Amino acid sequence: ILDTLPPLVSDSLLAIIALVNADPNPDKIDVGVGVYRDGQGRTPIPASLKKAEKRLWEEQQTKAYLGGYGDVRFTAAIRPVALGRHADDARIGGVQTPGGCGALALAFKLIAAARPEARVLIGTPTWPNHQPIVAGSGLRIVEYPFYDRDGTRIRFEEMVAALKSGERGDVALLHGCCHNPTGADLDDEQWSEVAQIVAERGLLPVVDLAYQGLGRGFEEDAAGLHKVLDSSEEAIVAYSCDKNFGVYRDRVGALFVKTGVEAATKHAMTHVLQIAREQWSMPPDHGAAAARIVLEDPLLKAEWLEEVAAMRDRINSIRARIAAADPRLAFVAEQYGMFSMLPLSKDQVVRLRDKSIYMADSGRFNVVGMSNGQVDRFIAAVIEAMDG
């Protein structure tokens, strides 16, 4: 039976990982993979989280099932971080999920259960797992161009036109901050306009917030989401803690669902739980429990906020160094988060691999993939590639 499965095009990022692993050069530069690295090139566990894990190990008495909602204290503790002034809105329900992926999968399956004919408007390029997750829910995808790579700018007029072409009940998938793969975030005015169009057209906004704190700051990175929550009666937030808590493999996230009235939210959450039960029954506990301990302890929380600020500062200082090196790279300082796209052809990207520098074919690179000692070599090689 299984030999009838069609071949799949393998993920090109996986191919890059294989190339990196096969390169014996001890000073190879891997800016393909999407994890935060510090100045020494490590992906550390935040000290605040490590302390929380120790406390968890000492204090946890049982690993008996928690139930479909997961750790409700975790969801309550991350809620004010993500939702800000909307945290007390009883029309917003929340549930713990296995990472941002789990939250997105739940969100789109929920929408498909409510409105199978809904179309999902997605700006491209986007994180390459968005389309498969949406397609997995059975909903139809409508793509529109979001970013002009050569002009290094958001194609805002086209985004607006696409959203205006949406019909009542269609879905707008929006990156909350630190757009992956372009780093191009909407500014305040653009968010206001998008929030207004989404509300006027009766679209259901799904805000994917996977990098809060790593762009401009916690409040700032959720400012667009807050505008959307201000203007739309119904909205969905897919939240990931995997980057800002450095818990990638522990799979920590949350889904927030807003409807117009509390009773409707409660009803929607019964469906959310049913879908979660079919998918994973209940989310993994360890990472969320540790994150909860951090968030509930003022000292650990303060330490964590400082650690995230240090990650953000490193991202933005490397952005500034790259931008200062060449006017053609100045745009890198105007963008946020771990990724941007270099104005390189696929050929140029491939030739950089001869110098042990590895990034995605599209020119997307992880700004903090390189150690401090590798930044100058990286910049020089990119400039040479652009000239060549």
Ligand code: PMP
């Ligand atoms: N959304 C975006 C835009 C992402 O980049 C990622 C992770 N790379 C996710 C969601 C999912 O994150 P998680 O690892 O928590 O599932």
